[in-house]
Amino acid sequence: MALPEVPLPTATVAGVPVDTRHWIGGTRLASADPDATAAPYFTTHSPIDGAPLAGIARGGAAEARAAVAAARDAFPGWAATPPAERARLLHAVADGVEARAEDLARVETADNGALLRSHRRGVMPRVAHNFRYFADRLLALGHPDLTTRGHTHHVTWEPAGPAALITPWNAPLMLASWKAAPALAAGSTVVLKPAEWTPLTASLLADITHEAGLPPGVFNLVQGYGAEAGAPLVADPGVRRISFTGSVPTARRIARAAAEHLTPCSFELGGKSPLLVLADADPGLAADLAVEQYDNAGQVCLAATRVLVEESARDAFLGHFLDRVTKLTQGDPRDEATGVGPCIHPRHVERVDGFVRRALAAGATPVIGGGPHPGLGGTYYLPTLLTGVAQDSEIVQEEVFGPVLTLQTFPDGDDDTAVRLANGTRFGLAATLATGDRERAERIAARLVAGTVWINCFFVRDLSAPFGGSRQSGVGREGGDWSFDFYCDIKNTVTAPGAGEVARHG
Ligand code: NAD
Numbered sequence: 001m002a003l004p005e006v007p008l009p010t011a012t013v014a015g016v017p018v019d020t021r022h023w024i025g026g027t028r029l030a031s032a033d034p035d036a037t038a039a040p041y042f043t044t045h046s047p048i049d050g051a052p053l054a055g056i057a058r059g060g061a062a063e064a065r066a067a068v069a070a071a072r073d074a075f076p077g078w079a080a081t082p083p084a085e086r087a088r089l090l091h092a093v094a095d096g097v098e099a100r101a102e103d104l105a106r107v108e109t110a111d112n113g114a115l116l117r118s119h120r121r122g123v124m125p126r127v128a129h130n131f132r133y134f135a136d137r138l139l140a141l142g143h144p145d146l147t148t149r150g151h152t153h154h155v156t157w158e159p160a161g162p163a164a165l166i167t168p169w170n171a172p173l174m175l176a177s178w179k180a181a182p183a184l185a186a187g188s189t190v191v192l193k194p195a196e197w198t199p200l201t202a203s204l205l206a207d208i209t210h211e212a213g214l215p216p217g218v219f220n221l222v223q224g225y226g227a228e229a230g231a232p233l234v235a236d237p238g239v240r241r242i243s244f245t246g247s248v249p250t251a252r253r254i255a256r257a258a259a260e261h262l263t264p265c266s267f268e269l270g271g272k273s274p275l276l277v278l279a280d281a282d283p284g285l286a287a288d289l290a291v292e293q294y295d296n297a298g299q300v301c302l303a304a305t306r307v308l309v310e311e312s313a314r315d316a317f318l319g320h321f322l323d324r325v326t327k328l329t330q331g332d333p334r335d336e337a338t339g340v341g342p343c344i345h346p347r348h349v350e351r352v353d354g355f356v357r358r359a360l361a362a363g364a365t366p367v368i369g370g371g372p373h374p375g376l377g378g379t380y381y382l383p384t385l386l387t388g389v390a391q392d393s394e395i396v397q398e399e400v401f402g403p404v405l406t407l408q409t410f411p412d413g414d415d416d417t418a419v420r421l422a423n424g425t426r427f428g429l430a431a432t433l434a435t436g437d438r439e440r441a442e443r444i445a446a447r448l449v450a451g452t453v454w455i456n457c458f459f460v461r462d463l464s465a466p467f468g469g470s471r472q473s474g475v476g477r478e479g480g481d482w483s484f485d486f487y488c489d490i491k492n493t494v495t496a497p498g499a500g501e502v503a504r505h506g
Pocket of ligand 1 (some may be wrong): 024167168169193194224229230234245248251252253268270271301384469474
């Protein structure tokens with residue numbers, strides 16, 4: 001489906017004015033030097049109804065280069081800013097996020113289609129918390145000195161240099177702040193390149209950092225397509241860290257570009273996580289956990305999209321699941337009653353539907369759903385559960401990134417099969433278990449390949465805890481001190497005994 005183009009330099013979205021230009025070195029810049037084939041703006045559309053929202057400056061190599069240069073110029077001053085002052089400024093950013101939370105929530109929902117009530121109650125408070133947490137954590141950062149034969153080892157975290165932050169469309173401001181907050185706290189300057197389908201709240205964040213008093217060049221924003229703006233950014237030798245959240249194929253491209261300058265990368269990638277329902281699980285809780293996977297229309301990296309049920313629990317689980325899922329209201333994400341909103345883009349819906357069509361052709365059966373919403377059309381896809389799927393089939397192995405779950409069973413008491421199915425993809429982001437048997441759950445959890453395992457819960461996060469994926473779900477961990485480790489060069493200074501006396505008397 002072709003969407004209308006609207007080349008506009010600025011826009012009002014959901015009643016909120018948004019400057020849609022880049023933010024480089026403390027200045028708003030349009031794409032001044034588009035090449036002959038590219039327009040200086042591209043259009044972002046709302047997944048809610050396909051309406052064009054704004055013309056966004058379409059960055060390329062020139063803007064990426066300028067932003068990295070600004071970040072490099074600002075780096076020595078920001079790195080030398082005392083931690084207490086950096087922390088104060090990051091709290092001021094959090095204040096700005098809180099003051100504009102309603103604007104941010106409305107613009108984010110218009111741009112990416114996730115539920116307005118989630119943005120208001122969950123996401124925007126978390127964005128502010130990201131800045132507050134890393135500001136406070138910075139002041140607590142430290143390692144006890146070590147002593148070897150009287151020599152003292154003193155460990156310090158030295159800001160590494162400008163960081164390129166590349167984010168996807170499914171949780172735009174949440175992920176931008178999850179990267180920017182620790183990078184800035186660590187003393188790195190940043191260049192953020194948000195996803196081209198959801199560029200708007202990043203621009204509001206640039207305003208907020210400015211109003212909070214961040215010096216020019218500390219926070220920079222380049223808008224544009226991945227191949228045009230993202231690729232030159234990650235290839236720039238001035239970039240000293242790359243933090244990327246997105247798909248596996250893009251991570252491979254970035255890793256190749258980063259190899260040239262040996263730029264360290266943090267990758268948070270896709271998933272195909274299991275939800276294991278053991279026979280003694282509370283079937284209501286298990287069904288709640290399964291239905292939760294339709295949040296954000298299933299466009300959540302952590303989503304447990306493969307339901308693996310112990311055979312004797314299947315019927316009770318399905319009964320409770322159907323009872324809940326048939327009560328879900330699908331529609332406009334701005335309505336308080338809506339449980340499932342749209343997918344991000346008509347092209348993405350085609351991709352999601354392609355997976356489902358091929359699964360059905362290969363013999364899968366829909367328990368519910370199985371296609372676009374018949375009444376809403378466009379970007380709205382029915383919450384879907386497919387049975388009759390083989391472990392090695394595409395629908396079980398590949399990330400669909402839509403409201404599509406599969407159901408498989410394993411024999412009663414057969415933990416080996418449960419673990420083999422759960423671990424049987426190339427991903428390893430998360431796993432969820434529903435069970436009444438804590439010890440069995442812990443035995444199984446210990447055998448799962450996953451960055452996070454949840455037992456009888458889902459999506460419970462703590463910013464001090466490590467977050468990341470195993471196998472092709474990611475490289476490295478972020479969160480807590482792991483984030484500081486990534487954005488810093490860690491230095492060990494070893495002092496001989498009596499060195500102070502030598503200096504004083506020498
Ligand atoms: P994507 O890889 O297509 O794009 C992500 C970002 O990379 C965008 O900003 C894009 O413009 C940019 N990009 C594309 N090509 C580039 C290049 N050559 N160089 C530099 N940047 C480039 O991913 P997407 O479709 O936006 O997001 C969906 C994916 O993100 C899913 O696989 C999902 O699982 C994953 N994701 C992972 C996590 C996590 O924490 N593990 C969180 C959210 C989303």
